Amino acid sequence: MRHRKSLTVLTAAVLTAALAGCGGNNNDGGAGTKGSEGSGQQPSGSKSAVKLEAAQISWGTNLPADDFIKKTLDEKLGISLQMTLIGDKGDYENQINVRAASNNLPDVFLVTGKPQLQKLANAGSLLDLTPYLDKMPEYAAFAGEDVLKKGRIDDKQYALPKAGQALAYTYWIRKDWLDHLGLSAPTTVDELLEVAKAFTERDPDNNGKNDTFGLTGTNFDAFEPIFGAYGVTNIADVSQFFVRDGQVVNTFYQPEFKEALGAIKRFLDAGVVDPEVVSNKGTMAKDKAFQGKVGIIHTEWAQMMKPAEVQAWKGANPKAEWIQLAPPKGPSGQSYAKSVNIGDSGGLWVVPKRLENEPEKLEKVLELFNYVSTPEGNRLVQFGIEGTHFTLNGDTVAITDQGRNEATYTWLYQFSGRPETEYLKTKFADLVDYIEFEASLPRIETLDGFVLSPAGYNPADANRFIEEEMIKFAFGKNDLANYDKFLETLEKTFKYKTYVDSATEQLKKLGYGK
Numbered sequence: 001m002r003h004r005k006s007l008t009v010l011t012a013a014v015l016t017a018a019l020a021g022c023g024g025n026n027n028d029g030g031a032g033t034k035g036s037e038g039s040g041q042q043p044s045g046s047k048s049a050v051k052l053e054a055a056q057i058s059w060g061t062n063l064p065a066d067d068f069i070k071k072t073l074d075e076k077l078g079i080s081l082q083m084t085l086i087g088d089k090g091d092y093e094n095q096i097n098v099r100a101a102s103n104n105l106p107d108v109f110l111v112t113g114k115p116q117l118q119k120l121a122n123a124g125s126l127l128d129l130t131p132y133l134d135k136m137p138e139y140a141a142f143a144g145e146d147v148l149k150k151g152r153i154d155d156k157q158y159a160l161p162k163a164g165q166a167l168a169y170t171y172w173i174r175k176d177w178l179d180h181l182g183l184s185a186p187t188t189v190d191e192l193l194e195v196a197k198a199f200t201e202r203d204p205d206n207n208g209k210n211d212t213f214g215l216t217g218t219n220f221d222a223f224e225p226i227f228g229a230y231g232v233t234n235i236a237d238v239s240q241f242f243v244r245d246g247q248v249v250n251t252f253y254q255p256e257f258k259e260a261l262g263a264i265k266r267f268l269d270a271g272v273v274d275p276e277v278v279s280n281k282g283t284m285a286k287d288k289a290f291q292g293k294v295g296i297i298h299t300e301w302a303q304m305m306k307p308a309e310v311q312a313w314k315g316a317n318p319k320a321e322w323i324q325l326a327p328p329k330g331p332s333g334q335s336y337a338k339s340v341n342i343g344d345s346g347g348l349w350v351v352p353k354r355l356e357n358e359p360e361k362l363e364k365v366l367e368l369f370n371y372v373s374t375p376e377g378n379r380l381v382q383f384g385i386e387g388t389h390f391t392l393n394g395d396t397v398a399i400t401d402q403g404r405n406e407a408t409y410t411w412l413y414q415f416s417g418r419p420e421t422e423y424l425k426t427k428f429a430d431l432v433d434y435i436e437f438e439a440s441l442p443r444i445e446t447l448d449g450f451v452l453s454p455a456g457y458n459p460a461d462a463n464r465f466i467e468e469e470m471i472k473f474a475f476g477k478n479d480l481a482n483y484d485k486f487l488e489t490l491e492k493t494f495k496y497k498t499y500v501d502s503a504t505e506q507l508k509k510l511g512y513g514k
Contacts, residue, residue, distance in 0.1 A: 049080040050364045054415075055109040056347070057092045058085035060283040061409050068385055068406075069413045077371060079364050083412065084109075087282040100125050105352040108365050108415075111159065115459040117151075117348055118452055121158045127351045127362075130157040135366045139416050142373035147417075150345045150449060160369060161345035162417030166424075167439040168300035169338035171225055171325040177204035177295045189229050189263055189328045192296075196272035199295035205317075214272035216285045217298035220470060221338075222277050223264045224298055225327035228336030228444065230260040235463075235470055239339045239446040241503055248447070248504045248513035252466075252490070258483050259331075264474050278471055292317050296325075298338075301434035308408065324437050337441035343449025346417050373416040381413040382423055397426050447507050454502040462494040 063070070063083060070081055084106060086092035093112045099105050100120060111117045120126050133140050133148075140148065143163045151159030171192075178185060178195070181202055186192040196214025198204065204212060216222060224234045233239040233251045240251050251257055267273050274285065274294055289297040290313040303309060304322055313320050329335045349369075355362040371377040379397065383390040389403030399407075407427075411418075424435050453459050469486050472478035478486075490496040507513060 049074060049078055050360055051080045051082065052108065052361060052364055052368070053082045053084055053106040055084040055086070055092075055096070055106040056412065057089055057110065057112075058087050058412065060087050061085070061412060063409060063412070064406070068388075069381060069410055072380060072385065073368070073371075073413065076377075077364060077367050079368070081368075085412070090281070103354065105354075107355060107361055108349055108351050108368075111348045111350055113344070113348070114449055114451065115453060115463075117159055117350065118153055119460075120350065121153050121156075125353060126158050127353045127356055128156045128158060129160060129351060130155075132362075132366055133157060136160075136370045136373070138371070139369045139373040142378070142416055147345060150343060151348055153452060159348035159350050160416070162347040162349070162414065164346050164417040164420035164423070165340065165342075165344075166300075166346070166420055167340060167441070167443065168302070168435075169224070169298065170300075170327060170438050170441060172289075172297050172299060172304055172322050173325050174199075174204070174295040175321040175323045176319055180204055180206060185323070185325060186328060187326070189226055189330055192226075192328045193267055193270065193272070196267060196296060197270055200270075200272045204295055205292055211293065213274050213294045215267060215296045215298075216274035216277060216280070216288055216294040218280045218285050219278050220467075220474075222273070222280075222285070222298050223260075223267075224338045225336070226263055226267075226330075227257075227260045228339070229328050229330030229334055230256040230263070231330070231332070231334045231336070231444075232257045232260055233339045233444055233446055235466055239341055239444075239448060241447045241451065241507065242339070242444050243447070243513055246514050248507045250500050250503075252487065253500075258480055261470070261473050261483075262480055263330075265476065265480070268474055269476065289313070289322075290316055292320070301431065301438055302428075305431050305434050306408065306428070307404065324434065327441060335442060336444050337438070339444040339446045341446045341449045343447050343451070345449070346420075349415060369415055372413065378414075378416070378418065381410055381415070382418050383407060383427065384410060399427055399429070403427075447512055448503075450510055450512075451503040451506055454498055457495050457499045457502075459499075462490065462496055462499070465490065465494055 063085070070083070073079065073081055086095060089112055093116060096105070096109065096111070096116070100123070105125065111120065117126075139160065143161060147161050147163050148157065151157055151161040173185060173195075175185075177199055181198050181204055183195055183198060186195045192215075199212055199214040201210075203209070217224075220235050227234045231244075232254050233242060235251075241248055242251070243249070244254075274280070274288060276284070285294075285297060286299060286303055288294045289299075290309075301324070304313075313322065327335045327337045351362070351365055355365065372381050379386065379390070379392070383397055383399060384403050384407035386392055389400055389407045391398045391400065421439075425432055428435060469478065473480055473483070473486075487496075504513070
């Protein structure tokens with residue numbers, strides 16, 4: 001009973017906050033983590049280091065005091081690189097929007113997706129990098145044409161996409177809790193609900209307290225495999241278009257989408273979900289799981305099985321044992337893990353238009369992307385310092401113990417991306433089984449990364465309305481019988497039908513659907 005009451009109270013608070021919207025942050029990026037500017041040793045003949053600010057989402061990763069990647073890049077390129085890191089996607093996007101409005105954008109920064117890229121490009125905030133690709137031959141070759149085209153708008157190269165795309169995420173579950181309660185790992189949505197109930201009501205940690213919940217995650221991403229069990233995509237990411245039976249379809253118009261919402265509502269009604277699920281940010285969900293407050297979490301192997309993560313949850317409870325679950329099957333036997341947006345990249349780096357009037361800075365940005373795309377530079381940002389963090393035998397990389405302990409943050413400097421499978425299996429050789437498990441799961445391939453918004457359609461407003469209404473449906477603040485009214489409002493007020501028609505036409509021209 002306590003769980004249900006606390007869920008109701010917290011849900012109301014979350015819902016109120018969601019409807020009220022989020023305020024902006026200071027335009028100096030003060031909420032983020034900034035790397036020290038430093039004054040590393042300069043190359044021979046260099047007058048002074050060129051200061052560059054790079055900004056991105058860190059997802060909770062911090063830079064060490066002894067940042068050997070920064071030091072090496074500074075020395076190699078004659079720069080003083082400052083990293084502005086924001087832990088959460090929403091906070092990051094807010095800060096970038098505020099800084100764009102004040103013409104104070106970082107010298108190079110990640111956009112959160114195609115909608116933000118298009119918005120900033122249309123506002124004249126971004127530099128068209130098409131004329132500069134010839135100055136980055138190593139980057140252009142490393143990325144390849146299929147990756148480069150993901151950063152184009154109207155045939156202009158507004159973004160430098162990262163190469164490589166990870167296939168990760170699934171449910172993780174406390175096996176020791178299953179064993180204590182005499183339960184088997186769930187394989188269907190119904191079984192998942194029953195296990196979540198047991199984790200909430202039957203004292204799985206045997207501490208004599210009613211202090212656990214079944215399921216957590218970050219917003220609707222927590223329910224991604226449940227959406228997949230009904231053959232539709234989640235709303236947490238931009239993943240609304242995919243091919244079904246040879247046709248491009250939109251997830252909101254599939255009858256199974258409403259069924260998936262109904263299934264999620266059953267979990268929430270049963271009081272088995274972390275009450276803060278829709279307000280979790282950064283590492284909040286993971287922290288709860290590691291502290292023994294929740295027994296099932298939707299996350300990826302890297303957040304669970306890297307040595308530092310294992311040390312964290314083992315430190316909280318030495319008897320804890322987390323294992324991966326295949327995505328649960330739905331009523332028709334479908335089973336899909338987190339969808340993969342094949343039109344998206346691992347990240348879209350952009351440069352503010354003002355840098356065309358700051359040629360020295362622009363030149364260094366181009367040099368930075370080119371260098372980290374060379375074999376030497378890409379190995380640096382993947383693995384660290386040769387001879388210290390890895391050894392090289394021909395083209396074969398072997399990670400040292402020091403590399404495993406110290407080079408855990410280097411992904412923040414992988415501006416041009418990485419050869420994903422080779423990288424993961426090299427850097428985490430002892431975790432290959434977890435990597436391959438998640439990489440092999442069936443996934444719905446979504447196409448939103450290829451789509452540009454038509455004139456008159458505001459994706460930020462539409463997506464905000466969508467999320468607010470999904471919260472209402474899932475938490476019982478609006479009856480699912482009113483779902484068609486939601487679609488009607490989405491189409492009339494937010495011009496969503498215009499967007500769907502335009503997206504379908506764009507994707508057909510690219511060869512998707514009949």
